[in-house]
Amino acid sequence: MDEEDISSKISVNLLDETVCLDGEDLTEFCFYPSSSERQNHVYWDVVQYPIPPGANLADVKTSIRAALDQLGLYSCETIFAYGDRMSHSKDDLRNSRILHLPQGELAVDLLFRANPWSPLNFIVIPRPDTKSELHRVLKGLQSRHNNIFLVNPKVHDGPFVFDSGQSIVDCTEGLDGGKPIIGGIRMGDETPVIKDSRSLVSLFESVSKGPGRTAFVFWDVAKYSTPTKSNVIPVGTGIREALQRLGHHGCVEILALGAEKVTLRRDADYFEEARIIRIPQGLYAKAWQLFLRLNPGPLMIIPTLDPTFLRSLQRKGRYDLLSVKPPVDEGTPQDVKFLHNAHLILGCTDGFYEGKKIGRGRREIKDIQDFSKPITFEKGATGKFVFVFWNLEDFPFPPGLTPDAIYKGIESTFLASGYELGNMLIWAYVDDEEGSWGGDFLTNKTWESSIYFLPGGGDKSARRDRMLHDILLWIVDLEPIRADLVIVSNEANIIADKEFSSTLGVLAQMPKNVIVETGSSFFQC
Structure with a gap:
């Protein structure tokens, strides 16, 4: 597929290079702790999913800890139980370090403990109905960079989910109904090997059939920052963090186009660990075709395409297209580290995301309709x-x-x-x-x-x-x-x-x- 074929299907208004938008500054944000280091808060509605009278609370606590370890959530945990129907005594609960709040309101407590500077891992038992107010609150917390894990006992074959850590892990889901997503990667997913057009089609079609929206990154490694075993993992982390900062909390698939020509075969394990998919250069046009046809989610391009080509992609709102123009000091030692840092990536990003114009790390502020996304304020806003x-x-x-x-x-x-x-x-x-x-x-x-x-x-x-x-x-x-x-x-x-x-x-x-x-x-x- 040539440039003319692509330009007939997708577009974004390319910002004039002299324009610097007012609005939200995407480059100024806290560097949040990784999921493994965040505090774990477990919220258990014992009315909706009771603890059996014969259950050993110490074993329940041990199973929860084992499940958190398997999920890669290694920090300490606090367990809150809600509901006035408990078959265990206060002493048993206290000895097991389970805090019982019979009159507490679960959604309110979730919100009170949310911290804008240090997001948490929230584990909720059982999974709420997708039309419930609690589910809406959890989506709001996720949009504010908290991780949400939902334990769904309905998928468990045994009598009690908390008999083992593995059974808890097997029943743990994300808000979209699939396995949990941590740092832009869905748990249990393996990095696919793309060798030909057929395997590339399989990747895009499987993503499109899965739950939620998936962001793609087309990274032309021959043009910018050849990945090595020492930098490929932090590059994957930096790119995914940048998309999360924009508000994408789904999966992120990074395609390293032409990587097989500029990297060694023995480095494949590092790409697999970073979940960066090596794509033969000859499949670049096919990847564009598949993205345009299936529109699975946002697309970030690194480095930016030719400006003339980008101007031909002119239909705002149909696609979320982001173009990263790296610093002018390409080829210097700093060049390698640029993609390690989300705030540097966003500072060089232009395009549109969810209908909002983005230019040089600034996002246009539009009307705030509800609280499904964070309320943002213009930098330097004055007045009460x-x-x-x-x-x-x-x-x-x-x-x-x-x-x-x-x-x-x-x-x-x-x-x-x-x-x-x-x-x-x-x-x-x-x-x-x-x-x-x-x-x-x-x-x-x-x-x-x-x-x-x-x-x-x-x-x-x-x-x-x-x-x-x-x-x-x-x-x-x-x-x-x-x-x-x-x-x-x-x-x-x-x-x-x-x-x-x-x-x-x-x-x-x-x-x-x-x-x-x-x-x-x-x-x-």
């Missing part, structure tokens, strides 16, 4: 933020007003009340089955103001749960921005909800200004 969480079931907006008019009315009330208002965002929680603010307001944002309508479920408790969970996700994203948290809801209902009210009490002890308002004070029309 006001974040409003509004329960529309308790206090509906006046009929006949547009979202922009509603935003303006709320803003005016805050200013008149003496708020220091630099930026304001509003999330309004609606009944997603009934009510005038559902429908298109949930799916199609056509207004300019930063007001967002989110489904809260069909009953008041579900709506308060989602609002509370989103507030805690907001807390994870917020540091170090100064902010007021304003909750517009029925105060009596909040007080009656012990989990909600106690959580607000904890938040009030943080350097945040927590205010509960009634909706009647905002609109006098």
Whole structure:
């Protein structure tokens, strides 16, 4: 396939080399600990999956530790058990170092323990329903760089999953339903050997049939940074970390194009360990063909293609295409280490990811629709933020007003009340089955103001749960921005909800200004 064939199918707007976007700086981020070094937090719903009365808790604890070791999670573990139906005594639980929280709320505790600077390994027992609020919370935590492991007892043939470490491992899944993904590599996957077109087709088709989205990296090793046994493993780690920082938490397949010509056969083991797939140079065009046809996920190209060729790839939104233009000092000793570092890779990346333009390590900031991804702020954002969480079931907006008019009315009330208002965002929680603010307001944002309508479920408790969970996700994203948290809801209902009210009490002890308002004070029309 030649350049003309490719250009008819895929495109991305190539950024002018003089352009430097405002927005999120992708190159400034914490260097998170590896999965093996992160703390392990085990959350067990003993109502959904009880511990049998005859089970030896010490053996259960030993099995969990053995499973974590097999998964490569070597740090210490903390086990929390939720639910008031326990057949073991408090002493037995304490002696086994299992913390029983009969009145605790699992999702809230997960969110409270999330740390933006040091992500964790969260192990949840049993696997929640994919349509549940807990599953939504776990996806939000994964997007914030925490590892999520779900134990699914339904795939176990024996009476009790925790009889052995191996049975736990066999039942452990990722959020996408496949085996867990650690550092962009799915557990149990072997590095395929690609010798011809048939084996390359098999790779792409197996990826496309698997769960979740898979990112591909086309790395032309003949043009940039010949891999060696000493650098190929850190290169694989650096590239995968860069894609994770962008928000891709699925598998990453790195194709080293032409590697068989510039590397020694005896180095094949190092490529296998790094899960970098050596591809004969003659299959480059075939790899493009397969990617364009199957579109399995994002594509990163190293080094960048010829600018004229890239300009011909002009259909924004159809593909996530990322082009890495290495530093100009190619050939120097520093050149070898460039691909070891995610922040250096991102600093030289242009293209689009999930509809957002990326240029020179900066990502365009667009409207924040919900909390499925981290809330990001422009570098150097000034002025105090006001974040409003509004329960529309308790206090509906006046009929006949547009979202922009509603935003303006709320803003005016805050200013008149003496708020220091630099930026304001509003999330309004609606009944997603009934009510005038559902429908298109949930799916199609056509207004300019930063007001967002989110489904809260069909009953008041579900709506308060989602609002509370989103507030805690907001807390994870917020540091170090100064902010007021304003909750517009029925105060009596909040007080009656012990989990909600106690959580607000904890938040009030943080350097945040927590205010509960009634909706009647905002609109006098």
